[in-house]
Amino acid sequence: MDEMQRSFLTDLLSVSTPSGFETAGQRRWLSYVDEHADETRTDAYGNAVAIHEGPEESPSIAITGHGDEIGMMIRAITDEGYLQLSRIGGSDRTVTRGQHVTVHTDDGPVDGVIGQVAIHLRDSEDETYDEIAEQHVDIGVEEGDDARELVDIGDPVTLATEITDLADGRLAARGMDNRVGIWTAAEAFRRAVESDPDVTIYAVSTVQEELGLRGAEMVGFELDPDAVVAIDVTHATDHPDTPSIRGSDVELGSGPVVARGSANHPSLVDAVRTVAAESEFDLQLAAAGSRTGTDADAFYTARGGIPSLNVGIPNRYMHTPVEVIDRSDLDSAAALLAATAIRLDEFAPFGVDL
Structure with missing residues (x-):
């Protein structure tokens, strides 16, 4: 990852993009x-598409990620000036207490904290976690009217965190899910386009994945490519707290993860695995027997069915403020998908022999 690519990743991780506010x-x-x-375009809800036009009748592939992150939203303001919350997507109630937050208003950011009762005052026999709807943001004002001058109901809220370089090329930050996916989609697109392939390639950043794959449903209907690769984070299970029966054996730094089963079209799986083997790219496999939990689940049922594949970036501590990834996995994923896109006409059309 060179300086330009790292700067792009830092930029993506530095902005706040809760679902609906991307x-x-x-x-x-x-x-x-x-x-x-050759062209970029957006739709009414902010799904973004970049296009490299191949010759007429050439096969087409969309390399996609989702640009939104989990967050919270102001649902009420008390007379004492505290902000009551609701969730945006799958925010984790166990990690929000005692955190700095930013309220994103039309007039700019407002800083606050999510209160946590001091350990000295808590009931030592009650260490349950309050639902996010029972938590509150303190922005320092004394009355509700003061708060209402600064924020509105429906303003989104995100945890305020830093991007931290860890050892051995690893990074920790909020919202790796899924800024690393849209970084990879953009980088795969850039690398593929440099060779001017006779293939139509779309790079896509969808919205509202965390709310139920909403943006992918819109894009899948409108774009109609021959194949889709949906890049998202996947659970790295190489840390001590991972339940042994949850997920596949996935490690940071061992390459992107190709899912098999459910939405993942077997011919597209084979194509990516072939490219990885012939180009000596690191690759891991994961089982997705029922669903992937990613935009691939929306793409593969769009129109009459679009051959789709979920490629995962290994990620520790998903949906927390300290998600950890290995930069080498991002580079490997971008290189693999660029090479697959360039060779698409060797593998298309994708179908099942019956």
Whole structure:
């Protein structure tokens, strides 16, 4: 990962993009892919697409990630000036207490903290976690009217965290899920386009995945490619707290993860595995017997069925403020998907022999 690529990743991780409020991240993503694309476009809800036009009748592939992250939202303001919360997506109630937050208002950011009763005052026999709806943000004001001058009901809230370089090329930050996916989609697109392949390639950053794959449903209907690769984070299970029966054996730094089963079209799985083997790219496999839990689940049922594949970036501590990834996995995923896109006409059309 060179300086330009790292700067792009840092930019993506530095903006806040809770589902339904992705604009800042989508703008930054578009500015990166625009100089490599024949065309870029967006739709009414902010799904963003970059296009490299191949010859007429050439096969097409969409390399996608989702640009939104989990978060919270102000649902009420008390007379004492505290902000009551609801969830945006799958926010984890066990990690929100005692955190710095940013309220994103139309007039700019407002800083606050999510209160936590001091350990000295808590009932030592009651260490349950309050639901997010029972937690509150303290922005320092004394009355509700003071708070209402600064924030509105429905303003999104995100945890305020730093991007931290760890040892051995690893990074920790909030929202790796799924800024690393849209980084990989953009980078795979850039690398593939450099060779000017006779293939139509789309890079896509979807919205509202965390709310139920909503953006992918929109894009899958409108775009109609021959194949889709949905890049998302997947659980790295190489840390001590991972339940042994949950997930596949996935390690940081061992390459991207190709899922098998359910949405993952076997011919597309074979194509990516073939490219990885012939190019000596690191690759891991994961089982997805019922669903992937990613945009691939929406793409593969769009229209008459779009051959789809979920490729995962190993990620520790998903949906917490300290998600950890290995930068080498991002580079490997971008290189693998670029090579697959360039060779798409060797594998298309994708079907099942009956």
